[in-house]
Amino acid sequence: MEEREILTNQVLFIAVVILSNIVQVLTGFAGTMLAMPASMQLIGINEAKAVLNAGSIILVTTVAIQNYKYINKKEATKITVLMLLGMGVGVYLLQIMPTGILLNIYAYFVIFISLKKMFIKNELHLSNLIMILIVFLAGIVHGMFVSGGSLLVIYAVTALKDKDEFRATLAVIWAILSSILFTTHIQQGFFTPEVWTLTLITTFTVFLSVKIGNKLHDKINQQTFLKIVYVLLFLSGLLLIL
Template sequence: MTSLLTPQEFLFLLVVFIANTVESMTGFAGTLLAMPASMQLIGVDEAKTVLNVISLLCCIWITISCYKDTNWKQLFKISIYMILGMIVGILLFDVVPVSILLKFYALLIIFIALRKFFAKKDFTLSPNILIWIVVMAGVVHGLFLSGGSLLVIYAATALKTKKEFRATLAPLWVILDSFLFINQVRLGHVNETTIPLILWSIIPLILGIMLGIKLFPKINHQNFLKLTYILLFISGISLLLT
């Protein structure tokens, strides 16, 4: 990478800013929003590596600032099941063609966006099904760092308040993203291409966190989620047509 940013890299930094504004407000969905566009702008492995480090830094900040609201029992339970799923996701990424995984991923986020946007009321699932959803969230996170979209189905039941939701999911991503970072280092994905992008991304990361802090107490939660689902749908369609 040269000292000057390419147009694709500049757009990627804009995506990082938007994603971390979302992440700092909700404790999830930032990487899910960022991943489809980022994979097209800088490549699959590069996007996974850079966004993982940036998400890790953002969630470390949330964890430190909101630790008093963390549900530690649920954090431990979710972490165990998601790590099991992540191992499966990492193995799948190594053996299944990326083109097939990308189409599956695109269809998944389109389905989630439409289901969430048009849902009239919450639906009740059995405890066993909820646990399997957590495991599947781990699989998706191992593949594309985007397990939050599935995990929120469980978290919305287990975590009762907005503050507890945010404060419990953030340290979860710290645990999981640290695990993924170690694997990315092992695979050589933290290299001369991704390290400069990580350093550049710290600027929009900080700006996104600052904006998220200001918006968190002001924004209407339901309207914000509706906007998030619209952005997810657009991201999924663009990825499906790639």
């Protein structure tokens, strides 16, 4: 790849990061998920995973600190523990099971839930046990595919009723999970000098994304917020299939 093409791809990647980070700040999820497909094509799979995750840590930590008073600490603790337990199971399953079929099942399930939320107003009341199981499954999926956020949101939109509480609580959870993933990426050797440089550059764009995302978040009401969340859920399912 020529030097000019590499530079162009890196500039495009930074633009993708800014846009996806704005979405992450606005809703509390989906930033990395939306950025990953284009980022993998622009700078490579492992490089994209490393840079996006590292930038996410700074982004979600900033959101969590700014919105500390809205964090549901009880839910944040419960979700984090269940997700971590599930991630351990997911990492193990990834080593012993074919993943293609499982990923497609997960993707179609997310699409089904998002369409139901958008077009069917009757709420399905699930037991506490099933809701806990959903979070645990989100951890398993996250351990296998680093894409458990979509399943977690299915639980979060029920447990966290207010848009500020939703965003702040998820920000804390992602800060913890992304930090764990960051150490794993270092151990796997993803952080070459080029990746560290790109990470540093994208870090400077985080604060721009936070400013824009916060302004958009303040302007939308609860119903609009939920509609955006459900649309992002639907897009996440499509991206998983593709």
